[in-house]
Amino acid sequence: MSGPGFDFDAAPTTSYVLRVNGEARLIENAWIGENLLYVLRERLGLPGAKDGCGQGVCGTCTVHLDGVAVSACLVAAATLGDREVRTIEDLDNDPETAEVQRALVESGAVQCGYCVPGVVASACALLARESEPGEVEIRRALDGHPCRCAGPHPMVDAVRAAARRRAPRETHSTMMFNVIAPPVAGGTE
Amino acid sequence: MDATILMPLSLDEAVDALARDPRALPVAGGTDLMPRVNAGTVRPPALVGLAKVADLRRWGYEGDFVMLGAGLTWARLADADLASLVPALAAAANEVGTAQVRAMGTLGGNILSRARAADSLPVLAALEATVSCRSPGGVREVAPHLLAPKAGVIAEQLLRPGELITGVRVPLLRGVQEFVKAPVGGGRDLTLALVAGPVVGDVRCAVGGAHPGPVRAFEAEQWLAGRMDPRTGRLSDARDAADFGRLVADEVRPDAEQRAARAHLRHVVAVCARRAVQRAFGG
Numbered sequence: 011m012s013g014p015g016f017d018f019d020a021a022p023t024t025s026y027v028l029r030v031n032g033e034a035r036l037i038e039n040a041w042i043g044e045n046l047l048y049v050l051r052e053r054l055g056l057p058g059a060k061d062g063c064g065q066g067v068c069g070t071c072t073v074h075l076d077g078v079a080v081s082a083c084l085v086a087a088a089t090l091g092d093r094e095v096r097t098i099e100d101l102d103n104d105p106e107t108a109e110v111q112r113a114l115v116e117s118g119a120v121q122c123g124y125c126v127p128g129v130v131a132s133a134c135a136l137l138a139r140e141s142e143p144g145e146v147e148i149r150r151a152l153d154g155h156p157c158r159c160a161g162p163h164p165m166v167d168a169v170r171a172a173a174r175r176r177a178p179r180e181t182h183s184t185m186m187f188n189v190i191a192p193p194v195a196g197g198t199e
Numbered sequence: 200m201d202a203t204i205l206m207p208l209s210l211d212e213a214v215d216a217l218a219r220d221p222r223a224l225p226v227a228g229g230t231d232l233m234p235r236v237n238a239g240t241v242r243p244p245a246l247v248g249l250a251k252v253a254d255l256r257r258w259g260y261e262g263d264f265v266m267l268g269a270g271l272t273w274a275r276l277a278d279a280d281l282a283s284l285v286p287a288l289a290a291a292a293n294e295v296g297t298a299q300v301r302a303m304g305t306l307g308g309n310i311l312s313r314a315r316a317a318d319s320l321p322v323l324a325a326l327e328a329t330v331s332c333r334s335p336g337g338v339r340e341v342a343p344h345l346l347a348p349k350a351g352v353i354a355e356q357l358l359r360p361g362e363l364i365t366g367v368r369v370p371l372l373r374g375v376q377e378f379v380k381a382p383v384g385g386g387r388d389l390t391l392a393l394v395a396g397p398v399v400g401d402v403r404c405a406v407g408g409a410h411p412g413p414v415r416a417f418e419a420e421q422w423l424a425g426r427m428d429p430r431t432g433r434l435s436d437a438r439d440a441a442d443f444g445r446l447v448a449d450e451v452r453p454d455a456e457q458r459a460a461r462a463h464l465r466h467v468v469a470v471c472a473r474r475a476v477q478r479a480f481g482g
Contacts, residue, residue, distance in 0.1 A: 022203040064237040081299040084233045089248025154297025
């Protein structure tokens with residue numbers, strides 16, 4: 011489903027540089043319609059993101075694009091330009107990721123495991139953006155992961171647990187900072 | 200041989216690239232194009248990537264209007280600042296697909312979506328916004344609420360070959376804006392946007408998903424405006440919401456192959472319209 015299932019010789023191709031996991035990788039003579047998931051798995055040997063539906067529904071192919079969780083199967087890889095892709099293989103090096111993974115196991119959110127790399131990618135993107143997300147925020151961030159084994163609730167519990175475990179480290183300094191400089195309303199566009 | 204991938208750096212370059220090769224498909228988020236490419240129903244001969252055109256992702260005020268760049272994502276449109284300017288669009292953005300799709304899918308791509316599920320269109324039709332279509336010859340403003348929604352593919356009515364949607368001009372309105380979305384089976388949704396300014400006695404209602412394009416219910420709108428107390432902005436009767444729902448369903452006449460499905464869609468339109476009025480006016 012992901013690759014070109016037709017006459018390879020007639021298909022328009024191109025070569026480009028893709029920034030993946032901190033490295034610039036050269037993709038040569040690739041069909042222009044290849045999605046990012048296909049390029050990651052079949053050309054770059056990064057099988058962590060899974061091929062599920064190819065329609066952006068199942069969330070198993072979730073990767074980070076400039077730090078935001080996206081469906082790799084919906085991204086036209088050749089048009090990414092200098093945007094930075096991070097896959098679960100590289101996210102796995104962060105200690106924060108290990109916490110999320112441990113919380114998922116402890117909450118009983120891991121059964122068949124097929125959707126888990128995507129869930130971890132989404133959870134890490136959420137926690138990087140928002141250190142103490144509320145329940146609604148967590149559910150919205152995970153609404154692209156229809157897990158049919160464990161259901162949605164254990165993974166929501168897991169993200170909340172991972173956030174709680176992480177939060178105390180910052181509380182003290184953040185409180186002090188707020189006393190000295192209250193946050194300014196508005197902001198820059 | 201023509202280039203198969205172009206990555207323009209500005210609006211002018213993007214428009215020139217599309218004019219030179221009208222077969223080339225513009226790609227922003229990819230969330231509408233790639234499912235069809237993955238399923239093998241579309242084989243793009245060439246792509247124009249819009250990732251580097253920063254102008255598409257800007258927004259700003261223009262008198263009593265807000266200009267929203269076509270490259271703004273659903274996630275961005277749902278942010279608090281833009282949500283306070285155009286609440287109905289933010290409400291629609293919040294109900295699109297999944298978090299991963301909202302992070303990539305753009306306003307311009309949704310307007311051109313082949314599916315009937317162009318959730319932005321009923322909102323733009325109710326707001327009487329205009330879409331800016333740019334070609335090397337200049338910019339053409341098209342109003343989605345003035346198209347022929349029952350006459351066929353809306354993207355073809357809206358955009359001429361070689362044109363690029365650069366943004367949307369939305370009037371800044373006082374009053375309430377509601378958006379209601381309901382699944383109607385087969386992966387399809389019915390959408391309804393209601394804009395009501397109780398002070399000026401103005402009501403506008405557009406329905407998406409019932410026909411190829413967004414359908415305005417002009418007669419029902421007028422009826423409801425007449426039921427509003429001009430001083431309080433309240434409705435005269437608690438049953439007005441349900442009556443409005445029936446009037447909208449009569450006027451929109453949803454289109455489906457089977458008679459049973461048509462009856463169901465009619466019912467859903469009526470319920471969505473009633474709920475939108477109840478949320479807007481209370482009760």
